[in-house]
Amino acid sequence: MIRLLLLDIYVFIIALLLGSFFNVVAIRLLKKESIAFPPSHCPHCKHKLSVFDLIPVFSYLFLKGKCRYCNVRISPLYPFGELLTAASIFVVYKFVGFEFELIPALILTVLLVISVLTDIHEQLILDIVTLPMLGVLLISRIFIGSEPFWFYLAGGVVGFVLLLVIAIASRGGMGGGDIKLYAAIGVALGPWLTVMSLVLASFAGAVVGGILLLTGVVKRKQPIAFGPFIFIGTIAAYLFGSDIWHWYTSFW
Ligand SMILES: [Zn+2]
Structure with a gap:
């Protein structure tokens, strides 16, 4: 003890x-x-x-x-x-x-934390951080994980494409940094949890953004850094993903 x-x-x-x-x-x-x-x-x-x-x-x-x-x-x-x-x-x-899983888990955590900090400081998610971490995550997923490598690779593609579509649809509301960050998140989480992390991040962003708007802390059209919500959504999906899924499907 x-x-x-x-x-x-x-x-x-x-x-x-x-x-x-x-x-x-x-x-x-x-x-x-x-x-x-x-x-x-x-x-x-x-x-x-x-x-x-x-x-x-x-x-x-x-x-x-x-x-x-x-x-x-x-x-x-x-x-x-x-x-x-x-x-x-x-x-x-x-x-x-x-466990060996702690290696990709910690790489993901550090990547997320640095992204939150640079996003809050300067509204930037830096390639010089994301791309090497994405590479290391890919290599770690060849050896570590409960699923085969292609599963995590598919996760990376899903994260990248999802954010790319959102970036195009929102006309620059989402930056290139977010897209690459989500490719890395996808490699760490695999496709299902990546989708869940984005849903949770958007939900958290909508709730907090709504509160900040209503209380007048931020003005309409003023950009809010999305990094902190990506952090919350991703950590929640990674740690509690299957619990959240079981809870959600229990309503069906
Ligand atoms: Zn001084």
């Missing part, structure tokens, strides 16, 4: 560190900076950050959201991104367990 708890804490700490890393990756890729150089620094005063400034989430809380050196406000998107990554990795690990 204690050992299991310690393992959980250990995994969560690793997830937090990964969260911090992928957060920086997302932001640096958006700014077209190198991932390795320069070392972490304040984007405002350029002061190099010490180990104590880099503890995920906690540094932000201790420093009250300000740079230690120049007092400039740090965007709450930093700790948000770190927590989101850590929580997603942890939840996926808890559901999947130490």
